[in-house]
Amino acid sequence: MNLPYYPGCTLKANAENFEDSAIKVMEILDYQLNEMKDWVCCGTVFSMTTDDLMLQLASIRNLLRAEEQNLNELVVLCSMCYNTLQRAKKFITEDEENLNKVNDLMYKENIRYEGTVDIVHLLTVLKDRVTFDKIKEKVKKPLSSLKIGGYYGCLLVRPKEFAIDDFEDPTIIEDLFSSLGADGIAFPYRLECCGAYQTITKKDVTIKRTYEIISSARRAGCEAIVTSCPLCAFNLDQRQKETSEEFVEFEQMPVFYFTELMSVALGGGWNKNWTKLHYVNPEQILKEKGLI
Amino acid sequence: MSYEISRNIVKNELVDKIEELSGQNVFDCYQCGTCSAGCPVVEYMDIMPNQVMRLAQFGATEDLINSKTIWICSACLQCSTRCPKGIEVAKVMEALRSINLRKRVGTLDPNKIETEDLQDLPPIALVGAFRKLTG
Ligand code: SF4
Ligand code: SF4
Numbered sequence: 001m002n003l004p005y006y007p008g009c010t011l012k013a014n015a016e017n018f019e020d021s022a023i024k025v026m027e028i029l030d031y032q033l034n035e036m037k038d039w040v041c042c043g044t045v046f047s048m049t050t051d052d053l054m055l056q057l058a059s060i061r062n063l064l065r066a067e068e069q070n071l072n073e074l075v076v077l078c079s080m081c082y083n084t085l086q087r088a089k090k091f092i093t094e095d096e097e098n099l100n101k102v103n104d105l106m107y108k109e110n111i112r113y114e115g116t117v118d119i120v121h122l123l124t125v126l127k128d129r130v131t132f133d134k135i136k137e138k139v140k141k142p143l144s145s146l147k148i149g150g151y152y153g154c155l156l157v158r159p160k161e162f163a164i165d166d167f168e169d170p171t172i173i174e175d176l177f178s179s180l181g182a183d184g185i186a187f188p189y190r191l192e193c194c195g196a197y198q199t200i201t202k203k204d205v206t207i208k209r210t211y212e213i214i215s216s217a218r219r220a221g222c223e224a225i226v227t228s229c230p231l232c233a234f235n236l237d238q239r240q241k242e243t244s245e246e247f248v249e250f251e252q253m254p255v256f257y258f259t260e261l262m263s264v265a266l267g268g269g270w271n272k273n274w275t276k277l278h279y280v281n282p283e284q285i286l287k288e289k290g291l292i
Numbered sequence: 293m294s295y296e297i298s299r300n301i302v303k304n305e306l307v308d309k310i311e312e313l314s315g316q317n318v319f320d321c322y323q324c325g326t327c328s329a330g331c332p333v334v335e336y337m338d339i340m341p342n343q344v345m346r347l348a349q350f351g352a353t354e355d356l357i358n359s360k361t362i363w364i365c366s367a368c369l370q371c372s373t374r375c376p377k378g379i380e381v382a383k384v385m386e387a388l389r390s391i392n393l394r395k396r397v398g399t400l401d402p403n404k405i406e407t408e409d410l411q412d413l414p415p416i417a418l419v420g421a422f423r424k425l426t427g
Contacts, residue, residue: 014414044419045367048386050315055423080416158369167373193332193368197420200413201400202364205336231416238412 003125004071005033006062008081009041015078015230017274021259022077022122024268028138029130036074038065044080045197046087053102059088060102064113073118075125077259079229082121083155086162089115121156121164123172123228123258132179140267142181146289148261149187149222150174151213153194153232173226173258180265187220189213194235203239207246210239214253224285226258233257238279254280264291306353306391313387320377321345327371327381337361341371341381348384362388363399363425389424398427 003026011019026033043058063085066074076082092098093115103112126135150173160167168191174184192213195206213236217225227233237255244250255278264270270292275283286292311318321342328340338360339347347356356362362385371381392398400421405413 009415009419041415041419043423044416045423047423048367048380048383049313049390051313052390078416080420154368154370158373160373193366193370195333196366196368197417197424198333198364198366199417200405200409200421201425202336205333205364209332230414231420234414234417 001030002032002034003075004066004069004073005035006039006042006066006074006076006081006085007035008039008076008078010230011078014277015233015257017260017271017277018077018228018230018233018257020271021257021263021268021274025259025262025266028263028266028268029135031125031130033075036062036066036071037069042081042084043088044084046084053092053098053105056088056092056102057105059085060092060113061106063089063115063117063119064106064109064111066117067114068111071117073120075120075122077122077228079121079153079155079227080231082119083162085119087159089117089119090161121228123156123176124164126176127172132175135176135262135266136179138267139180139265141265141291143177143261143265143289143291144181146182146261146285146291147185147221147223148177148182149185149217149220149225150177150190150258151217151225151227151232151236151255152191153227153229154191154196155229157191176258177226177261180262182261182265185217185220185222187217187222189216194232196231196235199231199235199239203242206235206239207242210236210243211247211250214240214243215250218251218253222253224254224256224261226256226261228258240280252280254278254282254285256282302349302351304351304353306357307348307351309391310348310353310356310384310387313390314380314383316379316381316383318345318348318379318384320379321349322377324376326374326376327379330370330374331365332368332370333364333366336364341365341385344384344388345379345381356388357391359388361385362392365389367424393427396427398425400425402426
């Protein structure tokens with residue numbers, strides 16, 4: 001079955017392992033992720049001011065392109081693209097004046113933006129369409145004895161109207177990993193912000209966030225963390241270098257995209273090229289558990 | 293910190309601007325402190341999120357516009373999600389940033405990012421920071 005798919009910038013750069021593993025995993029599950037044509041950056045962060053519609057154009061233009069291509073939905077992997085596209089669509093379509101103004105701004109486009117394209121996160125597709133029962137049947141290498149902390153961060157659960165699960169007590173990632181044979185652990189800091197883009201101007205803040213989040217996972221018994229946001233992955237994984245320098249007692253922990261571990265469990269294996277996109281060695285724990 | 297509260301400064305033009313840009317009524321806040329209690333970066337702020345709301349009520353807008361707080365906020369929406377009065381505090385923070393950014397005042401100069409950092413940073417961090425922090 002074909003699924004129209006919006007990748008976003010970072011999946012073509014620092015998070016190629018996310019895209020690569022997701023495509024592979026979906027193939028194993030008999031779905032084809034078809035990249036939409038002519039997409040651009042979604043704008044990354046949603047702009048919350050009431051008056052500046054220009055800042056919504058990056059997202060809206062992608063949705064317009066999808067309408068042009070007769071797509072009725074876009075599957076999104078990156079939590080941030082998912083969140084920003086959803087909020088931009090709502091902000092523009094729920095108010096007719098905004099919708100008209102945005103179309104005026106895009107007067108050179110061939111069609112009018114109407115807001116007909118649904119935005120769906122891959123985790124929702126896995127839960128509602130593929131179903132976790134079906135995934136369980138397809139497991140070749142159960143992730144038995146692997147204790148996984150699902151890190152949701154902000155963008156999969158806030159604002160609550162776009163939460164992919166309960167916004168305060170989600171279980172979708174834990175449930176997915178249970179179906180893969182792992183032990184999905186709901187650790188206390190799983191919904192806490194990683195510091196996001198502050199990683200540039202306030203590196204010390206993100207280092208402390210990483211320390212607190214990984215330590216919380218460690219205390220709860222996790223051996224690895226999974227995420228679906230390339231910015232969370234950057235802060236939680238790459239920033240462990242500085243975190244170790246800053247906090248002597250800090251113990252590093254591997255951080256995976258959820259699809260990388262799905263690939264291992266579903267027989268798609270581990271791709272060596274993914275390793276170099278990680279800071280904390282991801283292979284070590286998989287070897288220890290006899291998974292690769 | 294001490295503030296003089298007078299009829300003259302309550303609800304000045306900038307308060308109107310903050311309310312217009314954020315779509316929030318700052319006088320809805322009853323100072324329960326839930327927003328500050330849940331804020332993950334409150335320890336780095338000079339004015340806590342609930343104090344931001346209170347100072348806005350007092351019309352002490354200069355302190356808000358010049359605060360460190362608004363540049364430390366990472367727009368995580370924890371405050372907005374938990375406020376019992378339904379106030380979107382994150383939008384108030386964004387309004388305060390925007391008032392600065394529209395005067396070309398920001399905290400990130402793209403030319404000053406170290407080359408080494410530029411090589412490591414993913415596009416998602418760069419574009420996000422430019423949009424939130426570059427005037
Ligand atoms: S949570 Fe809401 S009501 Fe309570 S202090 Fe914060 S803004 Fe005010
Ligand atoms: S949105 Fe900003 S102020 Fe609100 S909880 Fe998050 S970091 Fe704190």
